Amino acid sequence: MDKNEFSERVQAKRKELFAAALSVVRNTEDAKDAVSEAVASAWANLHKLKDDSKFDAWLLKAVYNEAKDIYKKNRAYADISELSEAFSSGAELENIEFFDIISRCGFDKTTHQILIMRFVYDYTLEQTASGMGIPLSTAKTKYYRALKKLSQTEGIK
Numbered sequence: 001m002d003k004n005e006f007s008e009r010v011q012a013k014r015k016e017l018f019a020a021a022l023s024v025v026r027n028t029e030d031a032k033d034a035v036s037e038a039v040a041s042a043w044a045n046l047h048k049l050k051d052d053s054k055f056d057a058w059l060l061k062a063v064y065n066e067a068k069d070i071y072k073k074n075r076a077y078a079d080i081s082e083l084s085e086a087f088s089s090g091a092e093l094e095n096i097e098f099f100d101i102i103s104r105c106g107f108d109k110t111t112h113q114i115l116i117m118r119f120v121y122d123y124t125l126e127q128t129a130s131g132m133g134i135p136l137s138t139a140k141t142k143y144y145r146a147l148k149k150l151s152q153t154e155g156i157k
Contacts, residue, residue, distance in 0.1 A: 001052055009055055010039055016120050017063045023099035024067035034067040057131025064113055105149060111142045
């Protein structure tokens with residue numbers, strides 16, 4: 001993958017990457033930092049990506065990991081109104097609420113990524129498992145347990 005293709009693919013997923021980072025760090029500046037750092041790191045480590053078809057999942061994982069590192073350092077939370085402001089550039093309110101809900105549920109890193117890939121990127125569970133490099137059975141188990149937990153969460157039915 002050359003620099004132009006890398007740039008195009010990152011730009012195509014820009015909002016989703018920002019949303020994923022925002023769901024972890026819960027403030028816009030840290031989310032922007034997480035995406036920037038992850039993209040820079042991804043470019044520097046692009047040679048390690050063996051299958052270009054897994055680029056989106058690989059980049060999402062990099063953003064998610066960077067956001068987790070920033071969150072651990074800052075432990076700063078925003079409320080839903082700040083999330084709404086951050087998404088005012090075109091994202092739908094349902095997406096904001098989705099990220100707020102999955103952030104509050106306390107899912108582990110893998111489950112969080114599965115939910116984002118399934119509902120934001122619209123990947124099948126097979127594509128999600130393949131992109132994350134995990135067994136399909138693990139992806140299914142975590143996904144269905146998460147759905148059960150979400151259905152039992154107040155305000156979600």
